[in-house]
Amino acid sequence: MTLQITPEQITVPVASSIPAPLRPVRTLVTLGDSTCVGLGDPVPGGGWRGFSVLLRDALGAAELVNPSFTGARMADVRHRQLEPALAARPDVAVVFVGMNDTLRSDFDPGGLRADCASVVAALRATGAHVVLLRYHDHTRVFRLPAPLRRALQRRILALNGATGAVAAEDPAGVGVLDLDLLPGGYERDAWAVDRLHPSELGHRMLASALTELIAAAGFAVPHPVSLDCAGGREVTAVHRVAWLVLKGVPWLVRRGRDFGPVIVQSLVNEMVRRQAPVPDRT
Template sequence: MTDPESSRTPYVPIGGAHPWRRFVAIGDSFTEGIGDPDPASPGAHRGWADRVAEVLSQQVADFAYANLAVRGKLIAQILATQIEPAVALRPDLISICAGGNDVIRPGSDPDLIADQLDDAVSRLSSTGAAVLIFTGIDTGFTPVLRPFRGKVAIYNENVRAIADRYDCVVADQWALKSVQDSRFFADDRLHFNPLGHHEVARMALRALNVSNVLQPMQPDPAPVRTWREARAEDLGWAREHLVPWVLRRIHHQSSGDLITAKRPDASPMQLPDTQ
């Protein structure tokens, strides 16, 4: 009888460099890197996955990275458009974070969303690649997303069960207390800013047990605002971000409808001037 431990996908490096040569990231805006503008490419985004790939690329030769994530995608769309292209790239490390856009939709069922995630992870895991899977962040700190905290928690329990079933590496955002602070979020109050993506990258590298020199980033002190200033800021946020989001829901549109993957092919990383 085969020892179950011997069949596990190894992800803990035994000294020295990590074991991966091809990393493919799939998902939605979180993995695309929305909220983290790329200073080297106007209009483009960097994000936690690029930051992880930069670290991985420095430790081994012939490293390649693809990012198929597209903002606004629901989990069914990710399954339909990203799973097989990811598999076709023959990665030995795959990350998947999907279902967040579904969970925050009114009336959605986190258990049914998790069933779809299970299908995706089953397919990815069958390739023999190491699979990095994400829990959702604890939204209790933010008024915008606090109403969904219970659904996120239920979904996370499903994510952990799926990770155990397929021996995935878990990047646990729920436990990442450092980013539960509005100063780690972009102006839309939904996506991480560069500080948030940096902290997620550090957490993901810890989960993978990859040594790195990334240091914690401290946000500036929160500005002191009067009640009137805070309400004016809330109104500005609603006008710029909330209303367009509601209108897209009404018209069954997505922010990613005309967007294609930023790195559809696995290619070497070009390191930025600063980490």
């Protein structure tokens, strides 16, 4: 007997058009330096808010763990901030650090990469999605003498190379926010009076860009970040002058002492290159 199958009896599986449900962010961790602390986004009554708080609110996270502190370097994140971050078992972790390393005389790209890799590996082992930063050219924001500008630009490139290499090892679990491509990131309004930290608007721009990366990784963003400034403290001309006298000049003096040898080495290298004989290509 021959089994007859009519076309009506043939069932073709149909791929489900229902998208996978977005994962909620219950715990957010932010690790890093003064930008992660919130400097540049003051709130009435004192203190700082910053992108960490804005991001927490956008994601609807029940808990924000932010052990960051001013002046932190990549090694500080590894040795002083990572432990409380791991204990929180975050769903998402943002690592915002590295610029302070570029301003020190002991800058070490190899050490940066090793510390960053250790931090990312530990966070990923808990199941966290990690976001790293690719830094902008800060000499376009904070004007510097030419030798210092060139030295800092080279160091930022080296920093980005180190973190980029770490991210490339786990592209599905590590996102990278490129600050050089952040719309409006070089505009004056995006920066606080010190030109070192984002303003309220700058912090809002950071939080908004981070939510886009995190959403692309499959997480829910129930409350998108508004770029309308509200809730911060107004920065007046008096604040600007006070910062310049009390904070700006002392900071330049401290960094000049630490970064001075780098400037000298940069000048020497340029002189050597200029005096080197041009190879005969005939």
